[in-house]
Amino acid sequence: MLTPELMESLTDQLDAALQSGRECTRLTLQVPDLSLDDAYAIQAAGVERRVARGERITGYKMGLTSKAKRDQMNLNSPVYGVLTDRMQVPDNGPFSLSFGIHPKIEPEIAFLIGAPLSGHVTREQVRDACMGVSAALEILDSRYVGFKYFSLPDVIADNCSSSHYVLSSQMFAGDMDVGDLAMAMAINGTVVQTASSAAISGHPLDSVVQLCAMLAEHGKSLLPGQIVLAGAATLAEALSPGLDVTLDVESLGRVSVRMA
Ligand code: OOG
Ligand code: MG
Numbered sequence: 274m275l276t277p278e279l280m281e282s283l284t285d286q287l288d289a290a291l292q293s294g295r296e297c298t299r300l301t302l303q304v305p306d307l308s309l310d311d312a313y314a315i316q317a318a319g320v321e322r323r324v325a326r327g328e329r330i331t332g333y334k335m336g337l338t339s340k341a342k343r344d345q346m347n348l349n350s351p352v353y354g355v356l357t358d359r360m361q362v363p364d365n366g367p368f369s370l371s372f373g374i375h376p377k378i379e380p381e382i383a384f385l386i387g388a389p390l391s392g393h394v395t396r397e398q399v400r401d402a403c404m405g406v407s408a409a410l411e412i413l414d415s416r417y418v419g420f421k422y423f424s425l426p427d428v429i430a431d432n433c434s435s436s437h438y439v440l441s442s443q444m445f446a447g448d449m450d451v452g453d454l455a456m457a458m459a460i461n462g463t464v465v466q467t468a469s470s471a472a473i474s475g476h477p478l479d480s481v482v483q484l485c486a487m488l489a490e491h492g493k494s495l496l497p498g499q500i501v502l503a504g505a506a507t508l509a510e511a512l513s514p515g516l517d518v519t520l521d522v523e524s525l526g527r528v529s530v531r532m533a
Contacts (some may be wrong), residue, residue, distance in 0.1 A: 275311050284318040290416035293374045299417045299427045312426035320355045328357035336433040338474040338504030364442040367533040376414045377509035380458040380520045382477045383409035383440050384501045390485050391494030398480040405444040408522040413438040419527030441528035452476045455523040456506050466507035477503040
């Protein structure tokens, strides 16, 4: 357990990096035995500050759900972070990189939750509770020096490297099997990453199953109207001004964003 003072100081460091756009050193350099529970408590404290500044929680993101990403980061378990309204970028809209530290982008699938979901749920229960599904892009940005953290507690405390997200303006309602859809992310017209949606936790709905179980450990659940980003299907690509990024997902259509 962290002392309240240390908890406050670690939350301050990440929050200052977020607000200033200046990277900080990873927390496990100061607290080598930072636990996963402490890390989620720091994440929650950071989100509380954002809410106090006027942001509204819109849902959750799953991370490290694909083998490609876990291998890249050398980490072995999925994690979750919190999304807010200020993090959403309109489909096809411009996105200013001016406040970013070292942003990257990755292809995802998003669910709109229509009914409460909590604790241990099945894939079928998640499917029935989802009101919509769409293609999505997640813009990541780690607050840590060089986007390097090497440990689960570090990335969890940093709200799982979340920065922004783009949902396709086409949201599909009703039954659609999203278990094996072809996904292709292109930058300035050239396809740079491809995968099946099966790369996301074996099935994107299973990401939501895992999310509900993890949320329950922290006394939380999914509420109607919330968004879930199910996790990236491939590695992330670095962003710089002038890049146009599009993601096409079979049957779901396109989502895009322009870097300014
Ligand atoms: C952690 C966040 C991972 C995903 O979809 O796998 C993530 C990171 O890559 O720094 O959002
Ligand atoms: Mg992601």
